[in-house]
Amino acid sequence: TDYLARIAALNPSLNAYVSVDAAKTLAEAAAADAARAAGTAGFLTGVPLAYKDIFCQQGWKTSCGSKMLDNFVAPYDAHVVEKCRAACLVSLGRTNMDEFAMGSSNENSFYGAVKNPWDLAAIPGGSSGGSAAAVAARLAPAALGTDTGGSIRQPASHCGITGIKPTYGVVSRFGMVAYASSLDQGGPMAQTAEDCAQLMNVIAGFDERDSTSLERAAEDYTRELGQPLSGLRVGLPREYFADGLSGDVASVIENAVNELKKLGAEVVEVSLPNTELSIPAYYVIAPAEASSNLSRYDGVRYGHRAAEYGDLTEMYEKTRAEGFGSEVKRRILVGTYVLSHGYYDAYYLKAQKIRRLIAGDFQRAFGDCDVILGPVAPTAAFNLGEKSGDPVQMYLSDVYTLSVNLAGLPAMSVPAGFAANGRPVGLQIIGNYFSEAKMLNVAHQFQ
Ligand code: GLN
Numbered sequence: 001t002d003y004l005a006r007i008a009a010l011n012p013s014l015n016a017y018v019s020v021d022a023a024k025t026l027a028e029a030a031a032a033d034a035a036r037a038a039g040t041a042g043f044l045t046g047v048p049l050a051y052k053d054i055f056c057q058q059g060w061k062t063s064c065g066s067k068m069l070d071n072f073v074a075p076y077d078a079h080v081v082e083k084c085r086a087a088c089l090v091s092l093g094r095t096n097m098d099e100f101a102m103g104s105s106n107e108n109s110f111y112g113a114v115k116n117p118w119d120l121a122a123i124p125g126g127s128s129g130g131s132a133a134a135v136a137a138r139l140a141p142a143a144l145g146t147d148t149g150g151s152i153r154q155p156a157s158h159c160g161i162t163g164i165k166p167t168y169g170v171v172s173r174f175g176m177v178a179y180a181s182s183l184d185q186g187g188p189m190a191q192t193a194e195d196c197a198q199l200m201n202v203i204a205g206f207d208e209r210d211s212t213s214l215e216r217a218a219e220d221y222t223r224e225l226g227q228p229l230s231g232l233r234v235g236l237p238r239e240y241f242a243d244g245l246s247g248d249v250a251s252v253i254e255n256a257v258n259e260l261k262k263l264g265a266e267v268v269e270v271s272l273p274n275t276e277l278s279i280p281a282y283y284v285i286a287p288a289e290a291s292s293n294l295s296r297y298d299g300v301r302y303g304h305r306a307a308e309y310g311d312l313t314e315m316y317e318k319t320r321a322e323g324f325g326s327e328v329k330r331r332i333l334v335g336t337y338v339l340s341h342g343y344y345d346a347y348y349l350k351a352q353k354i355r356r357l358i359a360g361d362f363q364r365a366f367g368d369c370d371v372i373l374g375p376v377a378p379t380a381a382f383n384l385g386e387k388s389g390d391p392v393q394m395y396l397s398d399v400y401t402l403s404v405n406l407a408g409l410p411a412m413s414v415p416a417g418f419a420a421n422g423r424p425v426g427l428q429i430i431g432n433y434f435s436e437a438k439m440l441n442v443a444h445q446f447q
Contacts, residue, residue: 001026001029003048003092003138003139003140003141004020004022004025004026004092006137006138006139007020007092007093007139010137010139011139013115013120014114014115014117014120014133014134014137014139015096015111015112015113015114015115015130016095016096016114016124016129016130016131016133016134016137016139017050017092017093017094017095017096017130017134017139018053018061018063018065018093018094018095018096018109018111018130019053019060019061019093019094020092020093020094021060021093024059024060024091025048025090025091025092025093028088028090028091029046029048029090031088032045032046032088032090033046035088041088042087042088043087043198044087044088044089044198044199044202045087045088045089046088046089046090047089047090047141047142048089048090048091048092048140048141048142049084049089049090049091049092049140049141049142049143049144049199050091050092050093050094050095050130050131050134050135050139050140050142050143050144051081051091051093051094051095051143051144052094052095052097052128052130052131052143052144052145052146053065053094053095053096053097053130054097054101054146054176054177055078055080055081055144055146055175055176055177055186056074056075056076056077056078056081056175056176056177057074057077057078057081057091057094058074058075058076058077058081059073059074060073060074060091060094061073061074061094062074062094062177063094063110063111064097064099064100064101064177065096065097065098065099065100065101065108065109065110065111065127066099066100066110066323066324066325066328067110067304067322067323067324067325068297068303068304068320068323068324069177069297069302069303069304070110070304071303071304072302072303074175076175077175078172078174078175078176079171079172079173079174079175079207079209079210080144080171080172080175080176080186080203081175082175083202083203083205084144084202084203087202089202092134092139092140095128095130095131095133095134095140095143096109096111096112096114096129096130096133097109097126097127097128097129097130097131098126098127098129098151098327099324099325099327099328100177100179100290100294100328101127101128101146101148101151101177101179101184102127102179102290102327102328102331103126103127103327103394104125104126104127104150104154104394104395104397104398105123105124105125105126105129105382105384105387105388105394106123106124106125106126106127106129106130106155107123107126107384107385107388108126108127108325108327108328109130110325113384114129114130114133115133115384116133116136116158116159116381116423117133117136117137117159118136118159118160118381118422118423118424119381119421119422119423121383121384122158122380122381122382122383122384122423123158123381123382123383123384123386124136124155124158124159124381125154125155125156125157125158125159125377125381126151126154126155127146127148127151127155128143128145128146128147128151128152128155128163128189129155129159131143131144131145131155131189132145132155132156132158132159132161132163132189133155133159135159135161135189135190135191136159136160136161141190141191141195142188142189142190142191142195142196142199143188143189143190144186144187144188144189144199144203145163145186145187145188145189146176146179146184146185146186146187147163147165147184147185147186147187147401147405148179148180148183148184148185148286148405149180149183149282149286149398149401149402149405150376150377150398150400150401150402150404150405152164152165152187152189152413153165153376153401153411153412153413153426153428154376154377154397154398154401154413155189156189156376156412156413156426157376157377157413157415157424157425157426157428158377158380158381158423158424158426159381159424160415160424160426161189161190161191161415162189162190162191162192162193162195162196162412162413162414162415162443162447163187163188163189163190163196163412163413164187164188164193164196164200164410164411164412164436164439164440165185165187165404165405165410165411165412166185166186166187166200166204166410166436167185167214167408167409167410167433167434167436168182168183168185168212168405168408168409169185169212169213169214169408170185170204170214170216170410170434170436171185171186171187171203171204172186172205172206172207172209172210172213173185173186173210173212173213174207174209174210174213178289178293179286179289179290179293180285180286180287180288180289180290180293181212181289181293182212182285182289183282183285183286183289183405183406185405186203187200187203188200188203192444192447193225193412193414193440193441193443193444193447194222194225194440194444196221196412196440196443197221197222197225197437197440197444198221198222200221200436200440201220201221201222204218204219204221205218216434219437220437221436221437221440222437222440223437224437224438224440224441225440225441225444226441226444227441228263228264229260229263229264229265229441229442229445230263230264230265231264231266232260232264232265232266232370232371232442233265233266233268233368233369233370233371234257234260234265234266234267234268234369234370234371234372234373235267235268235269235270235365235366235368235369235370235371235372235373236257236267236268236269236270236372236373236374237269237270237271237272237275237365237372237374238269238270238271238272239271239272239273239275239276240272240275240374240375240400241253241374244378244396244399245375245378246378246379246380246419248380248419248420248425249375249377249378249379249380249419249425250375252416252417252418252419252425252427253373253374253375253416253425253427255416255417256373256416256417256427256446257373259446260373260442260445260446263445263446268368268369270365270368270369270372271361271364271365272358272361272362272365272372272403273361274354274357274358274361274403275358275361275399275400275403276399277354277357277358278354278358278399278402278403278406279395279396279398279399279402280351280354281351281354281355281358281402281406282351282398282402282403282405282406283334283395284334284338284347284348284350284351285348285351285352285355285406286331286335287331287332287334287335287338288334288335288338288339288348288351289335290328290331290332290335291331291332291333291334291335291336291339292335292339294324294328294332297319297320297323297324298316298319298320299315299316299319299320299323303323304319304322304323305319306318306319306321306322327391330391338351354406355406355407358403358406358407359406359407359408361403362403362407362409362430362432363432366432370431370432370435370438371429371430371431371435371438371439371442372429372430372431373427373428373429373430374400374427374428374430375400375425375426375427375428376400376401376413376425376426376427376428377397377398377400377401377426378396378397378399378400379397379419380418380419380421380423380424380425381423381424382397400428401428404430408433409430409431409432409433410430410431410433410434410435410436410439411428411429411430411431411439412428412429412439412440412443413426413427413428413429414426414427414429414443414446414447415427415447416446427446429442429443
């Protein structure tokens with residue numbers, strides 16, 4: 001009830017939640033109390049949690065920030081929601097996001113922009129901006145987000161919270177509205193690395209309903225918390241500290257690296273030479289997959305349907321013209337173009353080759369270090385409206401996050417300090433495949 005009261009008081013100015021339903025939340029809380037009374041409570045029983053509006057949650061509107069799904073009530077739970085229900089976590093509601101998770105500022109939502117709780121003139125980051133703002137403003141102790149090209153790490157960085165994007169395949173995508181299926185991965189956002197680790201213990205694990213879900217033994221993501229960092233080899237990629245990184249973000253990262261040195265870490269320079277190519281490669285691959293995934297919104301099976309139309313083709317056209325926002329339409333157009341006959345080899349295939357090079361860069365770097373550190377974004381949160389008219393400027397702000405998704409690696413953002421304008425700055429920790437527990441410990445030691 002404390003959280004519901006804070007939501008009622010503060011959400012009108014932040015716009016972090018798009019749906020809350022006090023009756024449902026209180027019923028789940030009562031069930032958690034009953035579990036506690038019956039002695040069947042688990043470690044997280046009764047802990048409140050917010051869901052990004054991308055995860056299907058039975059009986060809740062699951063709109064993915066889009067007019068297209070504004071009338072869609074999920075008939076089933078996503079795998080992660082199922083897991084959280086089983087752990088008796090209490091759902092606080094659904095958080096705002098960029099439409100279909102496309103964006104870096106949370107200004108692309110059908111439900112309006114989210115504000116950054118640290119400074120209402122600033123963007124919270126995107127696309128999981130509602131989740132980040134809710135946690136930062138204490139409207140939820142933790143939230144789930146998704147990260148296709150930075151959407152957990154970048155809003156976590158801009159809102160001064162901790163968020164982790166797991167290794168691709170560790171968290172099931174079943175029931176998570178698809179954006180770019182080979183890149184999408186769900187993960188926790190919370191105040192601390194320890195809280196994220198606890199949530200990873202709940203949501204990670206094999207699910208046969210997601211064909212890319214990995215069959216691995218369950219692991220305890222808290223197991224390395226508290227281990228000393230002495231001997232840890234930390235890699236700083238030369239390309240992440242070059243032109244384009246703002247001075248105040250650079251000095252926050254430098255201080256963070258010095259802190260880790262004091263804790264016993266050794267610093268080495270590494271190189272990720274294809275970093276710059278991550279932007280063009282990602283903005284070919286992600287729209288290509290999106291154009292295919294979003295073809296399901298045809299006005300027939302579910303979601304928005306135009307009220308008036310002549311024939312079937314006109315129904316499709318009007319439905320999609322009305323239901324999608326402009327960024328989503330841009331991505332569908334780009335994606336359809338790069339996949340079309342005659343352009344496929346020049347764009348899509350080339351982007352896939354670059355993807356392989358990027359994954360190779362990381363493997364070479366991990367020969368010399370255990371984790372890679374760097375900024376999450378080139379600047380602290382920019383102002384609302386500052387980049388929304390210029391998609392290329394917006395895409396460029398993803399330069400340090402996209403390559404991780406292209407390689408399928410785990411990465412996180414942990415609060416590291418503040419920019420000159422007082423806005424939070426996160427440190428990015430990138431690990432090799434399945435090194436979540438190690439990364440969470442690096443973040444934990446640092447907090
Ligand atoms: N900003 C990137 C995009 O718009 C990443 C979004 C995401 O990770 N969902 O595609």
